[in-house]
Amino acid sequence: MPRAMYQAGSLGLALVFLSGLVLLAGASPLNVMLSLWSGAFGTLDQFARVLATLAPLMLCSCGLIFTFAAGLYNLGIEGQVMLGAIGTTLALRVFEPMLPAPLVILMGLGLGALAGVLWGLFAGVLKIYGRINEIFAGLGLNFMAQGLALYLIFGPWKRPGIASMSGTELFNESLWLGTIGKTEASPIALLLGIVSVVVTILVIRGTHFGLQLRAVGHNLRASYVLGIPAVNRLLGSFALCGAFAGIAGALQVLAVFHRLIPNISSNLGFLALLVVMLINFDPLWIVPVSFFFSALNIGSLQLPLSLNLESSLAGVIQGTIVLFALFGQGLARNFKNEEMKG
Amino acid sequence: MQVELQHISKRFGPVQANDDVSVTIAAGSIHGLLGENGAGKSTLVKILSGFITHDRGEILLNGKSIPIQTPAEAIRRGIGMLHQDPLDFPPLTVLDNFMMGKTGGLFLNARTALREFRDLAAQFNFRLDGQAQLSELTVGERQQVEILRLLSLGVNTLVLDEPTTGISASQKTALFEAMKQLAAQGKSVIFVSHKLEDVEELCDRVTVMRQGQVAGHLDIIRPIPPDLATRLVDLMFGRELSMPAKPATFQEETALEFQGISLKTDRLTLTVDRLTVRRGEVIGLAGLEGSGQQLLLQLCAGLLHPVQGQLKIEGTEMAHKPYQAFLDAGVSYVPADRLKEGLIRGLSIQEHVALRHPNPGFLIDWREITKLAQQAIGTFSIRGRPSTLVERLSGGNQQRTQLALMPVPLTLLLMEHPTRGLDIESTLWVWQQLIARCETGTTILFISSDLDEIVQYSDRVMVFSGGRMSDPIPVQALTADKLGQMIGGRFE
Numbered sequence: 046m047p048r049a050m051y052q053a054g055s056l057g058l059a060l061v062f063l064s065g066l067v068l069l070a071g072a073s074p075l076n077v078m079l080s081l082w083s084g085a086f087g088t089l090d091q092f093a094r095v096l097a098t099l100a101p102l103m104l105c106s107c108g109l110i111f112t113f114a115a116g117l118y119n120l121g122i123e124g125q126v127m128l129g130a131i132g133t134t135l136a137l138r139v140f141e142p143m144l145p146a147p148l149v150i151l152m153g154l155g156l157g158a159l160a161g162v163l164w165g166l167f168a169g170v171l172k173i174y175g176r177i178n179e180i181f182a183g184l185g186l187n188f189m190a191q192g193l194a195l196y197l198i199f200g201p202w203k204r205p206g207i208a209s210m211s212g213t214e215l216f217n218e219s220l221w222l223g224t225i226g227k228t229e230a231s232p233i234a235l236l237l238g239i240v241s242v243v244v245t246i247l248v249i250r251g252t253h254f255g256l257q258l259r260a261v262g263h264n265l266r267a268s269y270v271l272g273i274p275a276v277n278r279l280l281g282s283f284a285l286c287g288a289f290a291g292i293a294g295a296l297q298v299l300a301v302f303h304r305l306i307p308n309i310s311s312n313l314g315f316l317a318l319l320v321v322m323l324i325n326f327d328p329l330w331i332v333p334v335s336f337f338f339s340a341l342n343i344g345s346l347q348l349p350l351s352l353n354l355e356s357s358l359a360g361v362i363q364g365t366i367v368l369f370a371l372f373g374q375g376l377a378r379n380f381k382n383e384e385m386k387g
Numbered sequence: 388m389q390v391e392l393q394h395i396s397k398r399f400g401p402v403q404a405n406d407d408v409s410v411t412i413a414a415g416s417i418h419g420l421l422g423e424n425g426a427g428k429s430t431l432v433k434i435l436s437g438f439i440t441h442d443r444g445e446i447l448l449n450g451k452s453i454p455i456q457t458p459a460e461a462i463r464r465g466i467g468m469l470h471q472d473p474l475d476f477p478p479l480t481v482l483d484n485f486m487m488g489k490t491g492g493l494f495l496n497a498r499t500a501l502r503e504f505r506d507l508a509a510q511f512n513f514r515l516d517g518q519a520q521l522s523e524l525t526v527g528e529r530q531q532v533e534i535l536r537l538l539s540l541g542v543n544t545l546v547l548d549e550p551t552t553g554i555s556a557s558q559k560t561a562l563f564e565a566m567k568q569l570a571a572q573g574k575s576v577i578f579v580s581h582k583l584e585d586v587e588e589l590c591d592r593v594t595v596m597r598q599g600q601v602a603g604h605l606d607i608i609r610p611i612p613p614d615l616a617t618r619l620v621d622l623m624f625g626r627e628l629s630m631p632a633k634p635a636t637f638q639e640e641t642a643l644e645f646q647g648i649s650l651k652t653d654r655l656t657l658t659v660d661r662l663t664v665r666r667g668e669v670i671g672l673a674g675l676e677g678s679g680q681q682l683l684l685q686l687c688a689g690l691l692h693p694v695q696g697q698l699k700i701e702g703t704e705m706a707h708k709p710y711q712a713f714l715d716a717g718v719s720y721v722p723a724d725r726l727k728e729g730l731i732r733g734l735s736i737q738e739h740v741a742l743r744h745p746n747p748g749f750l751i752d753w754r755e756i757t758k759l760a761q762q763a764i765g766t767f768s769i770r771g772r773p774s775t776l777v778e779r780l781s782g783g784n785q786q787r788t789q790l791a792l793m794p795v796p797l798t799l800l801l802m803e804h805p806t807r808g809l810d811i812e813s814t815l816w817v818w819q820q821l822i823a824r825c826e827t828g829t830t831i832l833f834i835s836s837d838l839d840e841i842v843q844y845s846d847r848v849m850v851f852s853g854g855r856m857s858d859p860i861p862v863q864a865l866t867a868d869k870l871g872q873m874i875g876g877r878f879e
Contacts, residue, residue, distance in 0.1 A: 253747035256734075260742055263733040270690070270728055271742055271792075272714045 051380075055373025059366045066361065072352050080351045081359075085344035093228030096235055097301055098313070098339040101126070101293035103238035105317030106331045107245040108289030113326045114249060115282035116262030121168040121183025122314035124190035125161045125287045129294025130309040131194060132160025134202070134213065137220055137298070146219040153220075154295045161291020162284045164190065169283030173276055195307055202305065212306035222300040231300040239332075241289055246328045258282055290314060316342070319367045325374070338363055388449055388465055388543050389414045390435070390575060395444035397430055401808075404430040405441070406599040412544070417566055417576040419590035419607075421583075423623055423874070424675045424836045427599040428579045429471075432546045435577075436468035437461035462488070467537030468546040473529045477522035484521050485536050507535045511565040526654065527558030534565065545569060546577045551585050552677065552853065553654035563589050581675045582853070583619055583875035587611055595622035620871035628867045629839040636825035637668035637846055641702075643687065643799060643830060648696030648706070650682055655854040657682045659696070662859070669821075669831045670859060671845030673838060674874055678851035680834045684801045687832060688720035689713030701798055717798035723807060723834070725785045730777040736760050736788055737773035743792050763791040768816070782808040790820055797824060802833040806840060818844055838870060852876040 064074040085095050105122055112119035119125075136156035140149045164186060171182035199208045222231040249255040260268045261278045269275045297309050320338055324330035345359030390412040397405040405427045412418040420428045433439040435446060437458040445452045448464060455461045458468070475484050486500045501517050508515050513531040521529060530550055537545060547566075551559050566576045566589065580586055586593050587607065595602045602622040607615070643664040650657045657679045664670055672680040685691040686698065689710040698706040700716050722728035730739065737760035741751050760773035767787040771780050777788060786809060793800070805821065806814040821831060821844075835841050841848055847859035850873040857878055 251750055251753070253741065253744070253749065253751055256738060256741055256751060260731050260734060260738075264727070264731040267728050267731050268742075269710070270720060270722065271731075272711065273742065274711075 051373040051377040052370065055369040055376075056366070058373075059369035062369070063362055063365055066365075067354075067358075070354060072354055076352060077348070077354070077358070080348055081341065081344035083344075084347040084351075085340040089226075090228055091343060093225065093230035095336070095339045095343045096230035098311075098342055099335055100231070100234035100238035100300070101296050101311075101313050102317055102320065102335045102339055103331055104241050104289045104293035104296070105314050106320045106335055107241045107328070108286035108293075109317055109321040110245050110249060110326060110328045110331070111258060111282045111289075112286045113321055114255070114258045114262050115279055116265070117172070117279070117282060118180050119165070119168065119183055119283065119286050120180050120318070121164070121186045122286065122290050122317065123310050123312070124183065124187035124314075125164045125290035126294040126297070126310040126314045127187075127190040127194050128164040128287075129157035129161040129291030130298045130305055131190075131197065131294075132291065133157035133295040133298045134197075134305040137216055138202070141217065141220065146217075149220055150222065150299060153299055154292060157295030157298070158288045158291040161287040161289070161294060163287070165283040165285075165287020165290070166280060169280045172283075173279055191307075194305065194309060198305060198307060210307055212302070212304045212309075214304060216298075216303050218303075220299070221303050222296070224300070229301065231296075234296045234300045237292060237296065241292075242328065242331050245331070249328055254278075254281070316363065319363050323367045323370050388575060389447075390466070390544055390577075391447040391450075392431065392435060393445050393447060395431065395434060395441050395446075397434060397439065397441050403599050405434070408444070408596070408599070408601055410594050410601065410604075412575050412577055413592075414575055415570050415573045416591045417570050417578055417589055419586040419593035420577060420579045420596065421581065421586050421593050421619060421623060422596035422602075423581065425598075426596040426623075428596050429548055430599075431596070432468060432548060432577060432579055435461070436466050436546055438468070459488075462537070462540050462542060465541060465543040466546065467540065467542035467544070469530060469533050469537070469548065469550060471548045471550075471552065473526065473533055475521060475529055475533060477520075479521055480517065481515055481519050481521055481524070481532050482517040484532055485517070485539065487536065488540055503539055504535060507538060511535075511568065512561060513565070525554070525558070527554030527562070530554065530558075530562065531565075538569075543573075544575045544577065546579070548579045549581070550578070551580065551582060559585075581875065583616055583872075583877065586619070587615060593619070595619060597623060616872065616875075616877070617868065620868060620875060623875070624838065624867055624871040628842045628865070628870070630843070631845075631862045632843040633669065633822060633846065635846070636822060637665040638828065640666045642666040642668070642700070643832075644697070644699040646697040646699075648686070648693045648698060650686055650691060650693045652682065655679050655682060657686075657854050657856065659683070659856060664830055664832070664859075666830055667825045667828050668846045669825060669833070669844060671841035671848045671862075672832060672834045672851060673841050673848055673870060674851030676836060679854045679856060680851045681803065682854075683851075683856070684720065684803065684832060684834060687799060688718055688801050690720065717794070717796060719793050719797050719800050721789050721793070721800070721802045721805070723803035725782070725789060726778060729789050730785060732778045733776065735774045735776050736764065736769070736771055736780075739777065739788065739792055740773075743794070745794065763788075767791040767820075783810065783813040786813070786817065790817065796827060797829045800824065800829050800831045802831065804835055805833055806835075806837075814840075838867075842870075850874060850878075852878070 067074045067077050084091060086092050109119060109122060133153040133156060136153040137149055140152045168179055168182045168186055171177045172179040198212055202213045204214045222233050224231050257273045257278050260273055261275050265275055293313060298305060316338060320334050324334050341359040341362055345356040348354040348356050348358055392408060392410045395405050395408045408431055422428050430439060434441045437455045437460055440456060446455055453464055455464060482497065482501055482504060485504050486495055504517050515528060515531060550562060569576055578590055590607050592606050594604050641663050645659040645662040648659040674680055682691060686693060693706055696706060697704060705713060726732050737756050740760045740763060741756045757773050767790060769784050769787045771784055777785060780788060806817050825831060842862055842865060845862050847861050848865060849859050850857040852874060853876060855878060857873055
C-alpha cells in the first residue's frame with residue numbers, strides 16, 4: 046500500500062476517535078466543527094487573531110525544521126521563545142527613552158533574536174560538551190526561562206504599585222507593531238513569518254549548509270568521516286532555531302501582548318513541535334498546517350460559550366491528529382520492511 | 388550434559404553462515420571451536436544459546452531433541468553464553484548484575500544472593516567486590532561476574548566466545564583454571580577462539596570451521612605433539628594461496644613513517660616501533676578482525692590519536708593534528724561498514740557528491756552537481772541515478788559510489804575490506820581502479836579477511852594478532868603456512 050493511503054487512513058481514524066470523544070463529552074461532532082469554524086472565521090476580528098497566532102507559529106516551526114534536520118529534538122524551543130520575549134522587553138525598556146520608536150522596535154527584534162540564539166546555544170553546549178540529551182537540556186532550560194520571566198515580572202520589572210500575573214506595564218502604543226485596521230493581525234509579523242518560511246525552504250534545499258545539516262542528522266559518524274564540521278553544524282542548528290524562536294518571542298511582545306506576561310510563549314513552541322512532526326519535517330507544508338493549527342487554537346476559544354466544552358479540546362484535536370499520523374507513518378514503514386524481507 | 392548439534396544450517400541473506408554443521412560436545416569436556424573470522428563459529432554458538440534461530444538441523448541435549456528459541460529458554464535448559472562483548476549492565480553494581488535473570492519471588496533477596504555470590508567467587512578464586520559498580524571493572528572481571536551469574540542460574544554448558552581477547556595474563560590464567568574446574572565437575576565448556584595457543588593449552592577436543600562448514604575434528608592429546616599446530620592451521624586455512632598479481636607501483640620516496648607510536652583502547656594496546664611505507668606502495672593488513680588492524684588504519688586516518696610517538700605523512704608530523712588536517716593532507720578513509728560510516732543513509736548519490744564538493748560556496752548549484760554525479764556514475768559504472776538514495780544501491784554499487792567520492796589526488800588511501808560482498812567482476816574492477824591510483828603515487832593500506840586478496844594485491848603484508856604486529860613481509864616471501872601461523876598468534 047502506498048504511503049498516502051496510510052496517511053489518509055490515519056487521518057480518518059483520528060477523526061473517528063475524536064468524534065467518539067466529543068460524543069462522550071455529550072456534544073455532536075458536527076456542532077463542534079461548526080463552532081470551531083465560526084470561532085476562527087466568523088468575524089474579521091477572529092480571523093485576524095488566527096493570523097496573529099500564525100506568525101510566531103510559523104517562525105517556531107521554521108526553527109525546528111533546522112534542529113530536526115540535524116537530528117535534534119529541540120524541546121527547549123519554549124524557553125528560547127521566552128528568552129526572545131525577555132530580550133525584546135529589555136531592549137524596549139532600555140532604548141525607549143533614547144531612540145525613535147521604529148528603531149526601538151528594531152532593537153527589540155534584534156535583541157529578541159540574540160537572546161533566543163544564546164538560549165539555543167546553551168542547549169547545544171550542554172548537548173555536545175556536557176553529553177546531556179537535548180530533550181532534557183531543553184526542558185531544564187525551559188524551566189529556567191520561565192523562572193526568569195516570573196522573577197522579572199514580579200521583581201525588577203513589576204508594575205508600579207502592584208506586581209501581578211497579568212505581567213509588566215503595557216508599552217507605549219508607539220512601540221506596538223502596526224495592525225490591519227483595528228484587528229490584532231500585524232502585517233509585519235506575518236511578513237516575517239512568510240519570509241522565514243521561504244528562507245528555511247531555500248537553506249534546507251539549496252545550500253551546502255542545509256545539506257550538511259541533513260547529513261549530520263542522518264549519520265553523525267559518516268558525516269564526520271566525510272569531513273563535515275559536525276559539531277559546528279549541530280551548534281549552528283541550535284543557534285538558528287533559537288534565532289527564529291527568539292523573533293517569535295519578540296512578536297509575542299511587540300504585536301500580541303505589548304508587555305511581558307508569565308505565559309508569553311503561549312505554548313507556541315510545543316505547538317510548533319506538533320506542526321513539524323505532522324508535516325514530516327518538510328518545510329513546504331509549514332504554512333498550511335500552521336494555519337490549520339492556529340485556526341483550531343482560536344476557534345476553540347468560544348467552545349465554552351457555544352457548546353459548554355473546554356477550549357482545551359483544540360489541543361486534544363492537534364495531539365490526536367499528530368499521534369495518529371505518526372502511528373500511520375510507523376505502520377507504513379513496518380509494512381515496507383516486511384515487504385522487503387518477504 | 389552432552390550437547391549435540393546436528394546438521395545445523397543458517398543463512399543470512401546471500402551468506403551461508405552455517406552449512407550442515409554437526410558437532411558433539413561430550414559432558415565434562417572442554418571443546419574448542421577454532422576458525423578464521425567469518426568461518427561461522429559465532430553463528431553456531433549463538434544458535435545453541437538461543438540468540439539466533441537456525442534454518443535447519445536440530446539440537447540434542449543428552450540425546451533428546453530440544454528446540455531452543457530464546458536465550459531464556461537456553462538458560463533454562465542449562466546452556467549459558469559469555470559474549471565477546473559482555474552483555475551486562477555497567478551502571479549497576481556487581482551484585483545487581485549477578486542477580487539479573489533470576490526468577491521467582493516478588494522481592495530481591497540481596498543478602499542470600501551476596502552470600503551465594505561470595506561462595507561461588509571463592510570457589511573459583513575470583514576476587515570480586517559485590518558492591519562495586521560494574522563499569523569500574525576490567526573486561527576480565529566483568530567476564531568473571533558473568534560466569535558466576537550463569538552458574539548461579541544453573542547452567543551446565545558454558546559457551547565462551549573469544550574470551551581471552553582484551554584480558555590480562557593473570558585473568559586468563561584464572562579463567563582457564565575456572566574452566567578446567569568446571570569440566571572436572573562434569574560441566575561442558577565450549578571455547579570459541581582463533582588463538583591456536585589458547586586452544587592447545589585448554590581444550591580436550593577441537594572442531595575447526597571454515598567457510599561455514601566443519602573442516603575437521605581433532606582430539607588434543609597431552610603432551611602436545613609437535614605437528615599439532617601445523618595440522619590445525621591446515622584445517623583453518625587449508626588451501627593454496629593465490630599468486631601475487633599486482634605490478635610494482637612503489638616509488639623510492641617515503642610516504643608514511645611511524646616512530647615509537649603507541650595507542651591504547653579498552654581492549655587492545657597497539658605499538659609500532661618503526662615502520663616506513665613508500666609512495667605508491669600497497670600494504671595488506673592481515674589478521675582476525677579486532678586484532679589491531681583497524682586501529683592502525685584509524686590512526687593513519689587521524690580518527691584516533693596515539694598516546695605517544697611520531698607519525699609522518701609525506702614528511703609532515705601529523706600525530707596530534709586534528710582530523711581535518713589529515714583530510715587536507717590527502718588522506719582518505721573508506722570504512723568497511725558502508726552505510727554506517729562511509730555513506731549517509733537517506734541521502735542520494737548527488738547529495739553525496741555535493742557534500743564532497745571541494746569548494747562549497749553558500750548555494751548549491753544543483754545543475755552542476757547533477758552533472759558531476761552523472762559523470763561519476765558513468766566512470767564508475769554505478770547502477771543508479773543521481774537521485775537514487777544510497778541505501779537502495781547494492782553493496783557493489785555502494786562501494787563504487789564510495790570510490791567515486793574519493794578526492795583526486797590522494798596521498799594515502801586507507802581501506803577496510805575493499806571488496807567485501809562484491810562479485811568477482813566488481814572485485815577485479817575495484818582493484819584496477821586502486822592500482823591506477825597507486826601508479827599516480829597514492830599509497831594504500833588495506834584490511835582484508837580474504838587472504839587471497841591480501842596476497843594478490845599487496846606489495847608487503849603485515850600480520851596482526853591481539854594488538855601485536857609483524858614487520859612488513861614482502862608478499863613473495865609469504866607462504867600459506869607462515870601466514871596462518873602468524874594469524875593464529877605465532878610470530879617467529
